[in-house]
Amino acid sequence: MERRTRALGEADQPSSLVMRFGRERPLVLDSGATIEDWQIAYQTYGTLDAKRSNAVLVCHALTGDQHAASRNPVTGKPGWWETMVGPGKPIDTDRYFVICSNVLGGCMGTTGPASTNPATGRVWGLDLPVVTIRDMVRAQAALVDALGIETLFCVAGGSMGGMQVLEWAASYPQRVFCALPIATAARHSSQNIAFHEVGRQAVMADPEWNGGRYLELGTNPKKGLAVARMAAHITYMSEEGLHRKFGRELQNREKIAFGFDADFQVESYLRHQGLTFVDRFDANSYLYVTRAMDYFDLAADAGGRLAQVFRGTATRFCIVSFTSDWLFPTEESKAVVRALNAAGASVSFVEIESDRGHDAFLLDEPEMFATIRGFLSSAAAARGIA
Amino acid sequence: MAVTPLPKDAFGARVDLVAIAELVAPGARVLDVGCGDGDLLKLLEETRGVDGRGIELSQKGVNECVARGLSVIQGNADTDLVDYPDDAFDYVILSQTIQATGHPRQVLEQMLRIGRSAIVSFPNFGHWSVRASLGFLGRMPVTRNLPYSWYDTPNIHFCTIRDFVALCEDVGATIDKAVALNASGARMTLNAPWWFWNLFGQQAVFLLNR
Numbered sequence: 001m002e003r004r005t006r007a008l009g010e011a012d013q014p015s016s017l018v019m020r021f022g023r024e025r026p027l028v029l030d031s032g033a034t035i036e037d038w039q040i041a042y043q044t045y046g047t048l049d050a051k052r053s054n055a056v057l058v059c060h061a062l063t064g065d066q067h068a069a070s071r072n073p074v075t076g077k078p079g080w081w082e083t084m085v086g087p088g089k090p091i092d093t094d095r096y097f098v099i100c101s102n103v104l105g106g107c108m109g110t111t112g113p114a115s116t117n118p119a120t121g122r123v124w125g126l127d128l129p130v131v132t133i134r135d136m137v138r139a140q141a142a143l144v145d146a147l148g149i150e151t152l153f154c155v156a157g158g159s160m161g162g163m164q165v166l167e168w169a170a171s172y173p174q175r176v177f178c179a180l181p182i183a184t185a186a187r188h189s190s191q192n193i194a195f196h197e198v199g200r201q202a203v204m205a206d207p208e209w210n211g212g213r214y215l216e217l218g219t220n221p222k223k224g225l226a227v228a229r230m231a232a233h234i235t236y237m238s239e240e241g242l243h244r245k246f247g248r249e250l251q252n253r254e255k256i257a258f259g260f261d262a263d264f265q266v267e268s269y270l271r272h273q274g275l276t277f278v279d280r281f282d283a284n285s286y287l288y289v290t291r292a293m294d295y296f297d298l299a300a301d302a303g304g305r306l307a308q309v310f311r312g313t314a315t316r317f318c319i320v321s322f323t324s325d326w327l328f329p330t331e332e333s334k335a336v337v338r339a340l341n342a343a344g345a346s347v348s349f350v351e352i353e354s355d356r357g358h359d360a361f362l363l364d365e366p367e368m369f370a371t372i373r374g375f376l377s378s379a380a381a382a383r384g385i386a
Numbered sequence: 387m388a389v390t391p392l393p394k395d396a397f398g399a400r401v402d403l404v405a406i407a408e409l410v411a412p413g414a415r416v417l418d419v420g421c422g423d424g425d426l427l428k429l430l431e432e433t434r435g436v437d438g439r440g441i442e443l444s445q446k447g448v449n450e451c452v453a454r455g456l457s458v459i460q461g462n463a464d465t466d467l468v469d470y471p472d473d474a475f476d477y478v479i480l481s482q483t484i485q486a487t488g489h490p491r492q493v494l495e496q497m498l499r500i501g502r503s504a505i506v507s508f509p510n511f512g513h514w515s516v517r518a519s520l521g522f523l524g525r526m527p528v529t530r531n532l533p534y535s536w537y538d539t540p541n542i543h544f545c546t547i548r549d550f551v552a553l554c555e556d557v558g559a560t561i562d563k564a565v566a567l568n569a570s571g572a573r574m575t576l577n578a579p580w581w582f583w584n585l586f587g588q589q590a591v592f593l594l595n596r
Contacts, residue, residue: 318452337459338469341439344415348452349459350445367445374453381455 003279004220007074007107011282012116014041014102014109015073016066019146027104027139030295033129037118040143041109042066042101045085046093048149054385055149056091057140058100059157059164061362062232062289063281065108068100069093074108074280083364090373091156095385099147103164104139105131105288111139113284114215126212131288133160133296137167141175153383154376156180158361159328160289163188163296166336169317170298170309178316178379180372183325183361185332186306186339187297192327195235196290199228203283212284225283226274233273238324238357242266299339306339313340316382317347318375320361320368327358348375401571402507402589403429406481409505409563409593410434414476417441417501419463419493420483424451427458439475441466464488467496475501484508485541495557498596503562507591510566512546512584531588547584554594563593 020039021027027035043066048055058068058081069085071078085091085098102110105128117124144152155168155176162184169179188196203209206224210217234242246266250256253263262268302308317340321333330351340347352367354360361368403426410416414436418427421440424447430436440458442448451458459466463480464487478501480493485508487493497504509531510516519527526536534541545553547566554561566574566587574587583590 316457334469341459341469341474342471344474346439346457347459348448348457349461350448350452351460353445367449370449371452374449374455378453378455 003074007280007282008114008215010041010074010108011112011114012109014066016041016043016102016109018042018109019143021142021146025142027135027142029129029135029138030132031129035111035129038104038111038139039109039115040101040104040111040139042099042143043068043070044100045069045098046096048097048147049385052149053151053153053383054096054380055144055147055152056096056098056154056156057144057152057168058085058091058098059140059155059161059168060100060103061157061159061161062293063229063277063286064161065106066100066102066110067108069098072280075276080362083362084369084372090369090376091154092376095380096153096376099144101140101143103136103160103289103292105136105285105292107282107285112282113212113288114282123215125215125284128284128288130291130295132292133163133167134171136292137164137171140164140168141172144175151175151177153385154178154180154379156182156372157184158182159184159358160293162328163293163298166298167296169313169315173310173313173315176315177383178318178375180318180320180375181333181336182320182368183322183328183333183358185328186299186336188293188295189332192235193294195232195327196294198231199290200287202227202231203286206283209283212287214283220278221283222275222278225278225281225286226271228286229277229281230270230274233270235327236357236359238326238355240324240355241357244355245269306335307342310340310343310345313343313345315345316375316379317345318371319347319349320371321349321351322354322357322360322365323351324355325358325360400425401567402591403481405565405567405573405589405591406479406505406507407433409565409591410436410477413437415439415474417470417475417478419467419478419480419497420486421451421456421458421481422447424454424456424458426479426481427451427456428454431456463493467493467500470496470500472499473502477501477503477505479505481505481507482509485511485544487543490543490545491553491557494553494559494594498557498559498594502595504559504594505591506550506594507589508545508550509541510547510584510587510590511544512548513588514585515569515588517585547587547590548580550590550592551580554592559594559596561592562595565591567591 069079162181165181203224206221208219209221251268299306478497567589
């Protein structure tokens with residue numbers, strides 16, 4: 001229970017840095033709604049140079065947070081992208097000033113459904129307007145403004161983070177020198193929306209969800225959220241990777257038990273993934289953030305013509321996908337590459353050979369590191385970063 | 387793709403790449419199909435100030451290119467050229483790669499659609515040494531420039547200079563310039579007839595227009 005208490009505390013009073021915006025700087029959302037008195041929690045790593053030219057914005061995925069390269073205050077675990085971000089790492093904090101913020105709708109200190117609504121003094125819950133990927137990027141842009149940074153050297157991220165990268169490049173092309181979208185897509189596919197819907201239904205079917213008012217009522221829809229996480233977790237791995245890891249191995253037993261306990265290691269693993277998730281993540285946040293991904297369709301306003309979205313862009317792109325990622329398959333990345341080529345943009349693209357599925361972007365993938373290191377170094381040279 | 391070792395000039399650049407670079411106008415937009423580790427794109431950026439892009443099949447080649455600051459995508463000449471819009475480039479270059487493509491004719495047609503001009507360089511299978519190997523020894527040639535045995539070669543569509551000229555006619559391309567290099571990498575006489583080039587040219591470079 002202690003972890004959950006810590007997690008709930010982070011929603012309003014994050015142990016990271018936080019930027020607060022008052023009524024003079026409301027956030028106008030895609031839905032037409034406005035959020036006044038909002039905040040964005042963030043971490044920084046490295047030093048901003050005198051010309052303010054070396055800032056890298058790292059965007060996190062669905063259940064990530066601002067602790068990309070620092071110990072997580074809730075779980076006590078290392079940052080979620082320490083393989084990528086740090087001194088001497090591909091996103092080298094000896095050279096770059098790295099910013100990572102919690103997304104709008106999140107539960108680690110940026111305004112989200114678990115935050116207190118300053119207007120009422122009560123938890124936002126489902127009263128919070130539905131947010132989009134573009135709204136998340138608007139919030140990040142306000143933070144970047146407040147930090148006095150005009151142009152970001154790079155915006156980088158995987159999965160939902162990659163959606164934010166593409167949105168940044170589309171919404172603020174002159175503020176993004178180079179863009180690094182990894183294992184992502186320009187729109188959420190029907191299959192992916194379907195998986196998210198299963199997760200949301202699991203949360204909302206839990207009686208302890210109480211129409212989203214569980215924080216006020218002192219209940220916790222952990223069973224529903226755990227099931228949502230279990231289902232989602234399967235989509236982050238490849239069949240091959242899952243089988244290599246667990247096969248049909250039994251969990252702490254010699255033979256099958258003819259019952260519904262976790263006979264198989266893979267069951268036990270998924271249950272563990274579900275259980276550890278519910279302590280650190282807010283169920284309503286899960287609804288909001290999955291919804292934001294579902295609504296993402298970068299070309300929607302351009303009549304479906306993605307190339308139109310990137311017309312005239314001077315941003316340099318490096319797009320990365322993984323062979324075994326069936327959640328955001330290579331074909332989705334190639335659609336973005338095709339559009340950027342049609343727009344005459346500068347684009348590099350690599351498909352990394354890996355059997356670790358969608359999660360590969362978070363793992364030790366030397367080819368990915370080599371590509372990103374090279375791309376950033378050459379872009380840094382072009383921008384005059386020491 | 388299938389890059390063969392070729393003589394270098396006094397500055398260390400491969401002579402066939404220099405021959406290509408001399409056909410490219412300064413500041414042009416260029417797509418190098420099968421760009422390998424990016425040597426030609428780098429040469430074109432440095433000597434011609436081009437705005438260059440590349441396509442390369444191998445992960446290793448793409449990584450090397452990206453690390454050199456080149457804009458290169460992992461892809462395949464046979465399948466990925468269709469994704470580019472008409473007139474996207476001033477030049478589309480296929481250097482030492484046409485013989486390794488699955489459908490050379492389609493690749494050439496796509497190049498002429500995407501680019502205002504196409505530049506193609508290839509090893510000449512009509513060279514006397516190749517003919518000698520086949521004619522006198524009765525064996526598929528394995529030479530310094532064509533080092534693969536027939537059963538493991540990536541080069542599945544060899545052609546002679548005359549074959550290539552015929553293909554250009556078939557697809558309606560006009561030959562703007564043609565250069566042949568002999569075994570030591572020297573340019574061959576400009577006004578020599580095709581049969582002479584076809585016999586003594588080891589490499590050929592063609593500049594084509596629609």
